[in-house]
Amino acid sequence: MILPARGPAGGGPSPPTSEPFLAALAIASESLTVRALDDIFDAAGVLLVSREHELPVAVQQRLARRHLARPMEACIGIDGGVTALDIEAAAVAMCQGSAFLALLVGADLARLQALLRSMWLSPFASLVLSVQRAVKAETFEHAVLCAMLAGTLALRDKRSAVSPESAVHAGLLHDVGEMYLNPDKPGHGSGMDTDRWVEMAQHPEVGARLIEQFTEGPSEVWRAVHEHHERLDGSGYPRGLGGDAMSPLGRLLSLVEAVCGILRAPDNQGRRVKLAVSFVAGEFDPHLVSIMLAPIGASLAAKVALPASFDEAAALERARSIRQCLDVASHHLDHVTPASLTVDKMDGVVAFARRHVARLALSWAATGIDTYFAFNRCLSSSPGEDEASYLDLEVASRELKWRMRSLARHVGLMLRNLPPPIPDTLMAAMAALDRDSSPPVQ
Numbered sequence: 001m002i003l004p005a006r007g008p009a010g011g012g013p014s015p016p017t018s019e020p021f022l023a024a025l026a027i028a029s030e031s032l033t034v035r036a037l038d039d040i041f042d043a044a045g046v047l048l049v050s051r052e053h054e055l056p057v058a059v060q061q062r063l064a065r066r067h068l069a070r071p072m073e074a075c076i077g078i079d080g081g082v083t084a085l086d087i088e089a090a091a092v093a094m095c096q097g098s099a100f101l102a103l104l105v106g107a108d109l110a111r112l113q114a115l116l117r118s119m120w121l122s123p124f125a126s127l128v129l130s131v132q133r134a135v136k137a138e139t140f141e142h143a144v145l146c147a148m149l150a151g152t153l154a155l156r157d158k159r160s161a162v163s164p165e166s167a168v169h170a171g172l173l174h175d176v177g178e179m180y181l182n183p184d185k186p187g188h189g190s191g192m193d194t195d196r197w198v199e200m201a202q203h204p205e206v207g208a209r210l211i212e213q214f215t216e217g218p219s220e221v222w223r224a225v226h227e228h229h230e231r232l233d234g235s236g237y238p239r240g241l242g243g244d245a246m247s248p249l250g251r252l253l254s255l256v257e258a259v260c261g262i263l264r265a266p267d268n269q270g271r272r273v274k275l276a277v278s279f280v281a282g283e284f285d286p287h288l289v290s291i292m293l294a295p296i297g298a299s300l301a302a303k304v305a306l307p308a309s310f311d312e313a314a315a316l317e318r319a320r321s322i323r324q325c326l327d328v329a330s331h332h333l334d335h336v337t338p339a340s341l342t343v344d345k346m347d348g349v350v351a352f353a354r355r356h357v358a359r360l361a362l363s364w365a366a367t368g369i370d371t372y373f374a375f376n377r378c379l380s381s382s383p384g385e386d387e388a389s390y391l392d393l394e395v396a397s398r399e400l401k402w403r404m405r406s407l408a409r410h411v412g413l414m415l416r417n418l419p420p421p422i423p424d425t426l427m428a429a430m431a432a433l434d435r436d437s438s439p440p441v442q
């Protein structure tokens with residue numbers, strides 16, 4: 001991966017455009033026309049392509065091999081690329097297709113539409129959103145969903161100084177850094193090695209630098225993008241920021257990103273969101289959480305109905321397995337010996353991991369799920385009687401797993417800055433945090 005240079009001036013020739021972005025642009029070029037928005041010069045001032053010229057894939061790749069006066073992303077656009085009206089139309093279609101989303105946005109839909117319709121979409125934003133829409137539609141939809149929810153929260157929060165325009169832009173662009181990660185490696189999910197954790201965990205920083213370099217919006221946008229996986233209690237990544245170190249828009253975006261992830265499940269979304277954002281106390285701004293949940297309060301009383309495909313035994317087994325992984329990680333961390341901490345600051349990494357593993361174990365215990373399924377479940381007379389408990393079990397399992405992976409990424413980033421040796425027990429703990437199942441420790 002190539003990190004773009006910080007700052008628009010750069011002070012020298014631009015670095016080559018990243019290979020993953022070029023590959024995505026090439027795929028998009030099969031159905032779209034890429035064009036020079038400005039004259040493109042090399043670092044010596046030689047004109048390579050004139051403004052308005054089409055850029056077929058072969059030309060894109062030749063340009064990418066040259067040192068250009070300005071990065072290629074700053075000089076190109078896509079004919080018929082994504083506009084503010086497209087964003088508005090996509091947002092309206094999402095609300096029409098999801099009763100829960102319509103409920104969440106509620107009476108603010110008209111104001112949100114006006115906000116989306118009138119926003120100024122930078123050429124860079126249009127470029128990357130157009131590539132996302134052409135190459136991976138779900139990524140584009142995720143960006144629009146985050147923009148909608150971020151814009152709605154900002155419009156609704158009377159106490160906040162966050163600009164709704166900035167909230168929408170941050171939502172649209174928050175994952176743009178992922179386009180600079182290598183798509184050939186495994187994506188989100190289990191089985192990532194430490195190098196992959198570290199690479200994935202860089203997407204907020206890469207995205208922030210891209211936005212800072214290629215757009216002219218306020219700094220609160222790129223700062224929030226940098227913070228969108230941080231948590232108020234310091235448990236997020238990439239920097240473990242917390243409390244006042246997080247910007248107001250960063251707080252908002254981190255909540256929105258988490259909620260968007262939960263909404264991938266199509267059923268019982270209100271209960272899922274409420275449980276997920278309160279699974280670990282102190283992660284999210286409670287004021288923003290209350291604004292987010294306000295429109296769905298009445299719906300939470302509705303009877304839980306699980307999909308017919310829901311497998312209760314599998315849910316129980318998955319919860320047990322994830323919980324066991326956490327125990328294994330805890331066990332390994334308990335057995336990191338002082339003698340193995342030969343590297344300066346390694347003890348701080350171990351203490352951080354121990355603190356957060358213990359916190360996750362406490363959060364799980366606080367749900368009361370283990371107690372319920374150990375003692376009360378056997379009193380239930382019919383399998384469908386306690387669907388709400390099984391839903392809670394599934395949501396809590398998912399939330400625990402996501403936080404375990406996030407912790408592993410965070411620790412992976414911390415270790416990147418330290419020389420070897422890394423204690424074997426610490427590595428084993430990180431591996432356990434990333435697995436779905438783990439053999440018990442002997």
Ligand SMILES: [Fe+2]
Pocket residue numbers: 142174175257
């Ligand atoms: Fe995201």
Ligand SMILES: [Fe+2]
Pocket residue numbers: 174175203228229257
């Ligand atoms: Fe992200």
